[in-house]
Amino acid sequence: MTSLPEDSPPLIGEDDRDTAVQRLQEAYGEGLIAHEELDERLQQVLTAKAHGELVSALVSLPETHPGTASTIAAGGGRIRRRGAWRVPRVLKVESAFGRVRLDLSRAIIEHPVVDIELQLGTGRARITVPRDAVVEVEGVHTGWKDLRYKTPQRSHPGGPTIRISGTLGFGRLKIRHSRR
Template identity: 40%
Template sequence: MPEMQMRVSDEDRERATGQLQRAFAEGRLTRPELEDRLELALTSKTYGDLLGLITDLPAEAPPADDVVELESKSGHVRRSGDWAVPRRLRVSSKYGSAELDLSQAVIPHPVVDLELDLTYGSAKIIVPEGAVVNVDAFHTEWGQTSVSDVPGRRRPGTLYVVVSGRAKYGGLRVRYPRRRWFTH
């Protein structure tokens, strides 16, 4: 995936080293494992390099100031095309639905946390080919959750989207982009 070959910043390296140090403090890594991974994290060049060091650890909580909120009382919330996806996105709508197409978006993070708060609307999420989506923390009272052929278990080197929240009278659909067939 192109996102995994994108070059990381010093801030990305610092975030990964913080996650490794927390894992060591929690007893998840031994001192030699920590030292090896810290050395690799500090010399990582791409997101794929960094993700390989932290994939087997619990995801870090994004900083509170790295949250984007999209709200609507009665309209629909839609994002598609070339848009920047934040690490954490909250979408809320009382009477409208949400449609988030990530398939052509710029996603520089290996993990995206998406929180939905929909009362009477539904949500549709389209993810790039190969992405993984975990919907275990999403609940609906009167609708259904439908995930079409998109795996839910985190895999190294792939975009991992975690969907949480609720839809009281609506549901959630997650899928890859539709394939277009061209005829000559």
């Protein structure tokens, strides 16, 4: 077995590399870096051999905020959020059975882009988004019933982008814009 010289830099683990790639993708999704810059930085991260090379690829990005991801999970019963609740940057919702109701119409949304990741077995889900929100649903996979969402006829610019993704087994997902 060959040993490394004592003065060689520590090697990077796959977890460190994966975290760096995820952070770059988040920065791109939030509009902090351009597509070309994302490609350059990803190349740097994927070919990095030492920790310092990873750090230099992430150096100009703002620090990630703790608490920007949250998971709501229930085996059965209801999951309900409404009123003035703080919406994290990434919200994961997991439910085996039961209803899910997320009302973001009066919620505190501090991020320009919010990702809602659904993992639902059976039961219905209803998400109410702010009137001025842009909703993206390309990442939703339904098993039994189709997704119900109509893009509003009038656009109200300036709202957050709500990206909804995930899998629904035997339930239906209904998304609507609030009227106020």
